[in-house]
Every structure is written in C-alpha cells, then in structure tokens.
Amino acid sequence: xxxxxxxxxxxxxxxxxxxxxxxxxxxxSADLTDSTRAxxxxxxxxxxxxxxxxxxxxxxxxxxGLSLVGKIPFCCTLGVFASGRVWDQVRVTICYSNxxxxxxxxxxxxSVGADGATHQSIEEITLMRVLPNMKVVVPCDAIExxxxxxxxxxxxxPVYIRFGRSPIPVITTKDxxxxxxxxxxxxxxxxxxxxxxxxxxxxxxEAARELDKKGISAGVINLHTVKPIDEEIIFKAAKETGxxxxxxxxxxxxxxxxxxxxxxxxxxxxxxxxxxxxxxFGKSGSPQELIQDFGLTRFDIIKAVEKVLKRKG
Amino acid sequence: xxxNEQVKKLDKIARQVRKNxxxxxxxxxxxxxxxALSACDIMVVLYFSVMRHNPQNPQWRERDRFILSKGHSCxxxxxxxxxxxxxxxxxxSTLRKLGSRLQGxxxxxxxxxxxxxxxxxxxxxxxxxxxxxxxxxxxxIGARVYCLMGDGEIEEGQIWEAAMAASHxxxxxxxxxxxxxxxxxxxxxxxxxxPNPISEKWKAFGWNTIEIDGNKMxxxxxxxxxxxxxxxxxxxxxAKTIKGKGVSFMENAVEWHGKAPSKEQAKVxxxxxxxx
Numbered sequence: 001x002x003x004x005x006x007x008x009x010x011x012x013x014x015x016x017x018x019x020x021x022x023x024x025x026x027x028x029s030a031d032l033t034d035s036t037r038a039x040x041x042x043x044x045x046x047x048x049x050x051x052x053x054x055x056x057x058x059x060x061x062x063x064x065g066l067s068l069v070g071k072i073p074f075c076c077t078l079g080v081f082a083s084g085r086v087w088d089q090v091r092v093t094i095c096y097s098n099x100x101x102x103x104x105x106x107x108x109x110x111s112v113g114a115d116g117a118t119h120q121s122i123e124e125i126t127l128m129r130v131l132p133n134m135k136v137v138v139p140c141d142a143i144e145x146x147x148x149x150x151x152x153x154x155x156x157x158p159v160y161i162r163f164g165r166s167p168i169p170v171i172t173t174k175d176x177x178x179x180x181x182x183x184x185x186x187x188x189x190x191x192x193x194x195x196x197x198x199x200x201x202x203x204x205x206e207a208a209r210e211l212d213k214k215g216i217s218a219g220v221i222n223l224h225t226v227k228p229i230d231e232e233i234i235f236k237a238a239k240e241t242g243x244x245x246x247x248x249x250x251x252x253x254x255x256x257x258x259x260x261x262x263x264x265x266x267x268x269x270x271x272x273x274x275x276x277x278x279x280x281f282g283k284s285g286s287p288q289e290l291i292q293d294f295g296l297t298r299f300d301i302i303k304a305v306e307k308v309l310k311r312k313g
Numbered sequence: 314x315x316x317n318e319q320v321k322k323l324d325k326i327a328r329q330v331r332k333n334x335x336x337x338x339x340x341x342x343x344x345x346x347x348x349a350l351s352a353c354d355i356m357v358v359l360y361f362s363v364m365r366h367n368p369q370n371p372q373w374r375e376r377d378r379f380i381l382s383k384g385h386s387c388x389x390x391x392x393x394x395x396x397x398x399x400x401x402x403x404x405x406s407t408l409r410k411l412g413s414r415l416q417g418x419x420x421x422x423x424x425x426x427x428x429x430x431x432x433x434x435x436x437x438x439x440x441x442x443x444x445x446x447x448x449x450x451x452x453x454i455g456a457r458v459y460c461l462m463g464d465g466e467i468e469e470g471q472i473w474e475a476a477m478a479a480s481h482x483x484x485x486x487x488x489x490x491x492x493x494x495x496x497x498x499x500x501x502x503x504x505x506x507x508p509n510p511i512s513e514k515w516k517a518f519g520w521n522t523i524e525i526d527g528n529k530m531x532x533x534x535x536x537x538x539x540x541x542x543x544x545x546x547x548x549x550x551x552a553k554t555i556k557g558k559g560v561s562f563m564e565n566a567v568e569w570h571g572k573a574p575s576k577e578q579a580k581v582x583x584x585x586x587x588x589x
Contacts, residue, residue, distance in 0.1 A: 053477070060440070061440020063444060065446070069445055096422070097421040
C-alpha cells in the first residue's frame with residue numbers, strides 16, 4: 001500500500017525547513033494560508049509571515065519590495081491566481097527586474113476536484129515558462145516538493161513551484177537525489193521514453209509496468225524542472241528510443257509536452273505523443289473521476305505509447 | 314541653509330532638469346514630456362534635499378528609496394540622477410537608444426545606477442514601496458521610502474490594494490506622492506474616470522493626506538517634513554501640478570503626454586525655460 005500525501009504539505013514543510021536555515025526567508029499569503037500550507041511557516045515564524053488579504057497583485061509587488069532589501073519572499077496562493085491573475089505583475093515587477101521572489105502555486109491541476117474550473121490551474125506551466133528569468137518546477141510527490149521548495153529558496157532569481165491539493169502517492173524517498181534542473185530517470189526503457197511531471201510520474205510508472213507485460217520496454221523520466229529544462233536527457237532519450245510520450249496534468253498548448261518537444265526537435269526527428277488536457281476548462285467532480293474524464297490516467301499513457309510506436313514504424 | 318536660499322537653489326536645479334528633459338526627448342525622438350515636467354519639482358526636492366542617499370554608493374543599505382511608480386516620467390528621474398552624480402550627464406543623450414542604460418521606462422537590469430526597480434506598467438510601484446518599507450522595518454533600518462504615482466495611475470486597482478495594506482500595516486516610513494496634474498492620455502482625469510475627490514479617498518483608506526501646490530518648492534519641502542513626523546500611518550501628498558510645467562505650449566495640454574518635441578519645438582521650449 002503506497003503512502004499518500006499532498007504535495008502542498010511538502011511545500012509547507014519545505015518552507016519551515018528553509019525558514020529555519022535562513023532567517024531572510026519570509027512568507028506572504030493571499031488569504032489562503034491553510035489551503036497553501038503557509039500556515040506551517042506562520043505558526044513557526046509569525047514575525048516573518050505577512051497576510052496580504054485577497055489582493056494577489058499587491059502580494060507579488062510587496063514580495064518584490066521585500067526582496068529588494070535582501071529578504072527571500074515566498075508568495076502563496078492558488079495556481080490560477082499565482083500564474084494567471086498576476087501575470088503582468090510577475091512579468092514586470094518580478095521577472096523583468098529579476099527579483100529573488102518565489103511563487104508557490106497551490107491546487108495545480110484538475111485533481112483540485114469539486115471547486116471546478118475557476119480554481120483548477122491547468123495553464124501555469126505555459127504562462128510561467130514563457131517569462132525570461134523564471135524557473136518552473138513541478139515536483140512529483142510531497143517529498144520532492146519539500147526539496148524543491150528548499151532549493152528554490154537557495155537559487156537566485158524567480159522560481160514558480162506547482163503543487164497540488166489532494167493526497168497523491170509518495171514515490172521518492174528522502175534519500176532520492178534532487179537537483180533543480182536535473183531530470184531523474186525513474187525507470188530505464190529502450191522502446192519509448194515517457195517524460196512526466198507532477199502526478200503523472202506515478203501514472204507513467206504504472207503504465208510502464210503494464211507495458212512491460214505486453215513486451216514493451218518503456219523508460220520513465222521525471223522531468224520536474226520545466227525551466228531550465230534538462231536538454232541532455234531529452235536528446236539522449238530521443239536518440240536511444242526514437243519515440244517520446246509526454247504526460248502532464250495541464251493544457252497541451254505550450255505546456256510541458258511542448259517544452260519537451262521544442263528540445264527534441266532541435267536534434268532529432270522523433271515522433272511525440274502528448275497526454276494532457278485538450279483545450280478544455282476544468283469542471284467539478286472527484287479527483288479520481290476528473291483524472292479519468294480528462295484522459296490523464298495510466299491507460300491514456302499506454303494508448304499514447306502504442307500510438308507513438310506505430311508512428312515510429 | 315535658510316528656506317529662501319534652499320528654494321532658490323532647488324528652483325535653479327529644477328530649471329536645469331527641465332532643460333535636460335527637453336534635450337533628452339528631442340534627441341530620443343520619443344518619450345513622455347508632460348508628466349516629467351509636472352513631477353520635476355517633487356523629484357528635485359527628493360534627490361537634492363529630502364532623501365538621504367549617496368550617488369557614490371547606490372547600494373548603501375541605509376539609503377532612502379525612491380520608487381517612480383509612474384515610470385514613464387523617467388526623463389525627470391534620469392536627469393536628477395545624472396545631476397546628482399550617479400552617472401555622467403552626457404549619458405542622458407542615449408535615452409531610448411539601442412544598448413542604452415536609459416531605457417524608455419526605468420530598467421533595473423540594464424546597469425543604470427540609482428534605479429531601485431523596473432517600472433512602467435502602472436499601478437505596481439506602491440506595492441513594491443510597501444514591501445521595501447516593511448523589510449526595512451523588519452531589519453530596524455530607519456530609512457524612508459518615497460513612491461511617486463500619477464493621477465491617472467490611481468485608476469489602477471492595485472494602487473488601492475497597496476493603499477489598504479499600507480494602512481493595515483501602519484507603514485509610516487512610507488510617503489506616497491500623487492502627481493495630480495489633472496490629465497491622462499485620453500483626456501482630463503475628470504472626463505475619463507472622475508477620480509476626484511482624491512484626498513478623501515486616501516483618507517478613507519487610513520492615510521494622512523497633505524494637499525499642496527506641487528510646483529512650489531516651499532510647499533513640497535513642508536509636506537515632506539510633515540510626513541516624517543507622522544507615526545502609525547502612511548502619508549500621501551496630493552500634489553496639484555501643471556502637466557508640461559515650464560514649457561508654454563505643453564502646459565495643461567493633453568497631447569503632450571507621450572510625444573517628443575521636434576527640433577523647432579524644442580528650441581521654443583528651451584527658450585521658455587531660460588526665461589521662466
């Protein structure tokens with residue numbers, strides 16, 4: 001029985017661990033302190049916690065100002081607001097000035113569930129990776145999210161961390177090496193390379209197990225950092241397998257799969273099949289129902305693999 | 314220095330800064346004269362009298378900070394910075410040119426000393442100023458933060474988010490200034506969005522408000538001095554100014570928001586500034 005834990009818990013724990021290491025770390029929240037787990041930091045370091053109310057643009061700007069006097073601010077809100085509502089503020093105040101501000105975008109993906117489309121963030125990878133100076137990381141489980149949060153606080157410049165609301169399988173351990181920008185090969189395979197991020201890494205691993213029974217050797221790469229992207233591992237996969245599948249709990253337009261493909265085609269003419277949300281808004285439902293409804297399960301990944309192998313010829 | 318002498322000195326500098334603005338813009342071929350000329354006196358007072366800062370050490374930890382939220386008025390700020398010694402005066406002629414450190418709107422990352430943060434997308438500067446002020450307080454540094462906004466800019470919702478936060482957090486090491494020249498791009502502020510009464514709005518948000526003639530040095534000096542004494546509340550100076558001040562054909566003219574004078578027009582402008 002695999003342990004289940006929400007990645008937002010990993011974020012909260014990461015903030016505390018970081019806050020203990022570095023007294024310049026401050027946390028801002030836009031009235032979603034519990035939901036984003038900024039509450040853990042607030043409890044531990046109340047003097048370094050700033051509630052900004054339902055005013056996300058102000059939160060981003062205030063964080064910018066704090067960073068200008070040497071603080072390391074983490075802004076916490078839901079992904080839809082963190083990446084969408086305040087896109088110009090992130091663009092101009094944070095990225096154009098290259099300020100040392102980190103953004104924790106919680107409730108990423110449709111697995112947010114019953115709240116529905118306005119709260120299901122399925123565009124942030126696209127919106128954030130297009131900004132110069134921004135780093136984008138989508139950790140695969142709570143343990144990895146904790147590490148990503150800590151490292152985000154230790155690298156310089158803007159970072160966007162995407163994590164989720166619902167408990168999901170824990171698939172790494174505290175000893176699993178994690179370096180921002182360096183993808184992790186979770187499973188070796190020679191017929192196809194499945195690149196995944198976030199909750200899709202677990203689905204990809206399950207898909208690979210099934211494919212194994214069918215005699216298909218599928219590799220799975222946890223490409224947690226979408227920007228700066230690990231080009232070497234993509235080139236290697238394209239060269240060695242000649243077939244790529246990407247999997248994201250996110251719109252296909254300009255997202256994770258596109259980021260992988262943009263790299264692959266620089267050197268190889270490799271067929272790519274993308275698993276992701278096909279240009280629809282989210283909707284209410286249970287996380288499990290929604291993952292199925294939107295075609296984001298291991299079975300969808302298996303179908304994509306079979307499709308890409310046909311194209312590979 | 315007696316107040317009269319101080320005013321005389323500041324007026325002289327302001328005249329020079331206004332000339333620099335016209336010269337910069339005619340050389341650049343584009344830019345924003347109206348709001349630079351209206352806000353000029355406020356910036357001159359800040360850089361040459363009120364703020365504690367060191368042009369030889371732009372990163373001095375205890376410096377007062379100036380945030381030009383209405384970033385398009387940067388020709389005035391650039392001229393003040395150059396005259397104060399942050400970079401050579403000759404560099405002003407590179408405004409808006411490819412490779413210049415003097416970008417069309419202030420850029421933090423093009424290497425120009427004295428720029429605290431990039432601005433130009435309206436409504437964002439007050440939040441940034443709040444953050445700086447809060448951080449200084451956290452570190453127990455007594456420096457003050459000044460944030461200059463436009464009166465069209467206060468139509469941006471984020472300004473009011475920041476206004477609310479500044480009051481909530483009792484940010485008294487912050488002084489905002491609204492360059493109330495009464496005009497924006499599409500017309501007068503009254504025609505476009507009726508933001509008056511402006512002071513009452515800031516008062517309602519919990520700010521100490523001071524109304525002045527923003528083109529009179531004595532009044533500007535008095536207002537900044539009063540702001541320094543106010544505790545537990547931020548202060549905003551509603552500075553009534555004349556857009557295009559100092560240049561006869563630009564004064565109170567909506568069309569001089571964002572276009573540069575021609576060589577002939579610049580000649581007339583410089584003559585106006587010589588005799589004013």
